[in-house]
Amino acid sequence: MGRREYAQPCSLACALDQVGERWSLLVVRELLLGPLRFSDLARAVGGAPTDVLTRRLRDLEASGIVRRRDLEPPISVTGLGRGLERPLIELGRWGLNFQDAASIAAMPPRSLPNALRMVLRPDPRDSLMVGLSTGEEDYRLRIADGWVEARRGKAEDADLTLTGTPWEVLATVVGSVDGEVGAEVDGDPGALERLRAMASVPEGLRDSALEEVAAVAT
DSSP states (O other): OOOOOOOOSOOHHHHHHHOOOOHHHHHHHHTOOOBBBBHHHHHOOOSSSHHHHHHHHHHHHTSEEEHHHHHHHHSOHHHHTTTHHHHHHHHHHHGGOOOOOOHHOOOOGHHHHHHHHHBBOOTTTTOOOEEEEEEEEEEEEEEETEEEEEESSOTOSEEOOOOOEHHHHHHHHSSOOGGSSSSSEOOOHHHHHHHHHHHHHHHHHHHHHHHHHHHOOO
């Protein structure tokens, strides 16, 4: 089956012609954090049949959005693909209106860095390096110029490091909690307060998340 297209004289339709198929944007989401082998990408995307994922990668490569390399890890985004980063974050922020605390509590470690990027809205004057350690995975968030950049790997020069499950980290950042239900915090306490000040989520989601935190605490 060939790729379906809208074939309309509209820039939104043109964009969806390239990345509107199921799994395509999730592939880009994962590769924005850094290159991956095919097997690792399949696990990170979560649930895409191998043949479908292969077709999506072929289409994205044909559009110049991703590229395969002989050296490992072989699949990464191109400069054109990286242009999807800000629209993806904004789309994810809009999606927060439809998310619930229960789904956040079940979030896998690989989803944490992008979840924080959608929650954090930094002031352009602020800069911060944040390390995340969750499951057996490490990520680094570089906050500068009103933007949050996320990559895989340790943040050796972190101002602040948060260690715990995705739920514990998010509860610490968004719910402003400490102790048993919060993440382990290492670094400048002032940096944590600055990070918390950047957090912005819909009120309904914040309220339900705080209820979840209270239930865990009791």
